[in-house]
Amino acid sequence: MSSPDQQVGRPTGPPPAEPETPAQLDLAAGSPAATREQWRELVAGVLRKAGRDDLPDPVEDALRATVATGVTVAPLYTAEDAGDLPTAAGVPGSPPFVRGARAGSAEAGVPAGWDVRQRHADPDVAGTREAIAADLENGVTSLWLVLGDGAIPVEALGEVLTDVYLDLAPVTLQGGAPAAEAFLDLVAGRTDLAPGGCLGLDPLGTGDLAGLARRAPAGWRTVAVDGTVFADAGGSVVEELGCAVAAGVAALRALTAGGLGVDEAFGQLEFRLSAGVDQFTTIAALRAARRLWNRVGEASGVAAEHRAMRQHAVTSSVMVTRHGAAVNMLRKTVAGFAAGVGGADVVTVQPFDAALGLPDAFARRIARNTQNLLLEEASVGRVLDPAGGSWYVEALTESIAQAAWAWFTEVERAGGLPAALASGLVGERLAAVWATRQERVAHRTDAITGVTEFPDAAEVLPERRPAPPPRTSAGLPRVRAAERFEALRDAVQAHEPQPAVYLATLGPVARHTARAGFASNLFAAGGLRTPSGDGATGFAEARTTVACICGTDRDYAESAAALAAELRAAGATHVWLAGTADVAGVDGHLSAGCDALAVLTTVLDQLEVRP
Template sequence: MTTVTDDLRLAADFAPATYDDWRKLVDGVLKGAPFEKLVGKTYDGLKLDPIYQRARRVVPISGRASGMPWQIMQRIDHPDAAHANAQALHDLENGANGLTLVFAGANGAYGFGLEPTADAIDRVLDGVFIDAGISIELQVGPQSRMAAIHLAEYVKRKGLAPAACDIRFGLDPIGACAVWGSSPYSWAEIVPAVTSAIKGLAGIGFMGPSAVADGRVIHDAGGSEVQELAFVLAAGVAYLRAMEGAGLALEDARSLLYARLSADADQYLTMAKFRALRLLWARIEQSCGLAPKPLFIAADTAWRMLTQRDPYVNMLRATMATFSAGLGGADSINVLPHTLALGLPDPFARRVARNTQLVLLEESNLAKVSDPAAGCGSIETLTQQLCDAAWSMFQEIEGAGGAFAALEQGLIQRKVAATRSAREANFARRKEVLTGASEFPNLHEAHVAVLEAKPVALAPYGETRFKFEALSPMRLAAPFERLRDRSDQILKDRGARPKVFLANLGAPADFTARATFAKSFFETGGIEAVDTEGFTEPAALTAAFKASGAALACLCSSDRTYARHASAAAKALQAAGAKHIYLAGRPGDLEVPLRGAGVNDFIFAGGDALVTLQDAYRLTE
């Protein structure tokens, strides 16, 4: 019987494998192709190698105390205060230990949010013991900024000790201006207002933090990790300067500031980003003559990765984002419910968001180890790359006069726009995909319930005096979802969706791979694929096409079968009335004869799926 000890001895009999040994094996497989084919790149141009050696630095990054769990925050954003209160109490009774109060007009409201009045806050927090270890975080915007003051007054009215309440007030005028793309006030006018509020809250005993440097502004707009980190640094430094200028010592000012980052489903980049922020902020503190202390970092799972279609896949994306932020050292995590892109989440969606964190903390014990990525070659390398690139961009922003001035000059927006454009192009070509939306769609998915609610109407906020390009939130799946919505409307109006006939040629072994690709390709845009058993005779093919009711056709098979049968099949389909004929795969040397036979377009991995699908709708009208 083999034992664990025997296995270890057996492994010891083999010579240790080295990186050079691995490279020799890889070079043999590449057969002369450059090794760089295996090296990926982030949107910031950072290299992602296929393998890494163990990192030399193994000292964990100082952050959340070892063994301490992050705060499980639950989003409270129902416009009706009574409903919001019921949600808050239920969440706290079932595992959440913090509430994120999202007010209408906040950057993260996404169309809904609480009414920013004293009465609404009274009703939302009825029965919530906010001095009993519960964390409260506010997400406010220009029109809801008074919510912070109303909450402070609520604490005073209830006779609670401000120092006993763990409240992050979330003041962030820079982030608000960035998303709005305008401001009634200059930065010189904003500073005394925001510092007066921060000093006022500190003066009555709130321990803070009160102001937040919010990286979601960049992430929601399609920006990169480096851009998000640099913006957080620039905004944070702007708030530190403002507080110091208002008479606060830097030692006190830094405790009144925290950061917020988006966490998405890219495990390595998310973990490295959270780790990098701690190192970068420590460098800021050292530059200020301060001994570094851990910065409080809040995490929200990413808005831009949410899909309306097949929203249950959002659960998986949120789980990976939570996993990554938790292991990256986030102090609190707020999971966006999987149906948020459709509307206000129902109790089931809220329960899943809450339990995502509970399972990872209580069953997977993710918080038991401090900085588990320490020493991991890939994440350590990526962390350092992010630090170097983000610091460089931060210096560029500082050189422009700081965060607000850089926004006025469009410096930040230009960088984010370029990244967003590249990202959108990759999703249009399905080089990157969102399962259920731009890959593996389900045209017959069931309706998903959300709550009915009327958003809060807010009064206009001042006269715009300073205007610049807005960093508007986006969702990557939206262009494909618009096509699916169009398909649903056609189904409702005409009783049938637009269809494409899959003209499968030869035996299943010939056509299955490309027929599967074509089906996913067209149904991603809501065009129903009519599958077939396979044809060798043009007569049978044309009969099946006419019976399908489709206006479009797509030839699907192997390159070898195309060479023998594709031209004849295309001619037969054209004669049968096909408005447009596609062929699944790259045509190679056959392009000229295939086009001559009636093939109009070729669909393949890396082609612009979005443009092709949009054109298909014009062809079927």
């Protein structure tokens, strides 16, 4: 009989030694190190195959994308791009505050996360009270009240706040000196107000800032420096940050002229900044803003412990859409995430239907639950500066800070923000930036999901009560990226019968599907129906006078000219072609990168639909 060690399947001899645990896990062990030059050679090869022969040096400049005025991002970042920037950013809670204005943890008395602030502007006092109660019972930790000018009546402020425990929930006001005076009268003599509130005074439009600052409750701020008005007028983060810092400096001048010390004046300001759907630009912009304001404090002789910028991030109004409004939920989730990662002290996620009018209860619930999810489930607020150390984020933070500081100093050389607004310097710059952005939207380089891409042409807009008129600053406009496309869709949907473009397909389904889908998507961005058929066979049933031929270049060479003639014989007054082929009888072309807005405007004119 064999021994157990000699049985089949049993190893003989001593057991193998336990493998050593490496002191450091090197995931690239045994693989040759890749270099930047190797990467460049591979990229150049791909670009040449795509027809790009005249390549820049370095080649990655061919793939750079603009994210703000004077700020571009590269396709690759390594440690050499960041340099010593992560070290220069300091530590959370210390100058230059790039990594955050706060440091510590719940154990150290500093709670994780941020202040969840909800905005209310409904003039229906009873409805506002009910909405406020629902917010505070379901995750909101502070209130933003818009008063006057069609919003909450100033005289109703006391009634609106009847059920609010002001010792637990701080309030930020927006309504100028009358709103601030009404609130101060309401809470006169109280010493138990929760810290973190703000009287919300405009640094450019309020007289006695210093006097009101002296009356502000302990732990409250007096001035809301609203950078969002510059973003809402079409500016990039560079214009927004530069103008916001200039507005902050104007407030410091007013407060110190009124007798406040510069350290005390610094503590009277809260900055309201926009959070957009480009998450990395938003993250970097919030980090850069704190660095800029710290530099102002250094130059003003402010003690280090008073130089941190208090930031209130608000999801952008420019990015929201009226059509495809449900997609705004996704945009605002990304923007809210970016605001938290960027280190904002306070975050407001605007309801997804804000562009339609006053939000309903469901939209307010989704807005606050977006933040509840980010804080409670995603734990975004439990890590200080989670983007810190990323070569991309550090380099982008530096680029935005440099560009915004250059714009700020240009505004200061013009005499400060009030003078720069009066002279038209700010307005002209914002208009130029917006015009460039609108070109990218028109060509669908900047896609707007649900509007310029993947629209639902049959959508019926939900009805909402009108919102109060938007607050403007120094005559600046308010814009939205989707508004020109939405104006075309509104005109089409108001027209009876609903206009259409007939898609005349050529060749087998597998050959024409790609271009038919492209054409259908483009025409739907203007609200147009796109019935289709093989050649001209379905044209009469489409009840239209405009057609678009869809197929491959081979099909076009063989039979597109004949089909164009057949369509005209059937009653088509205008014939388009999906592609760039030169075909007799075709009036216009659709192709990737074309000016979709101009195409749609022309087609509506051909269909005699007037926006």
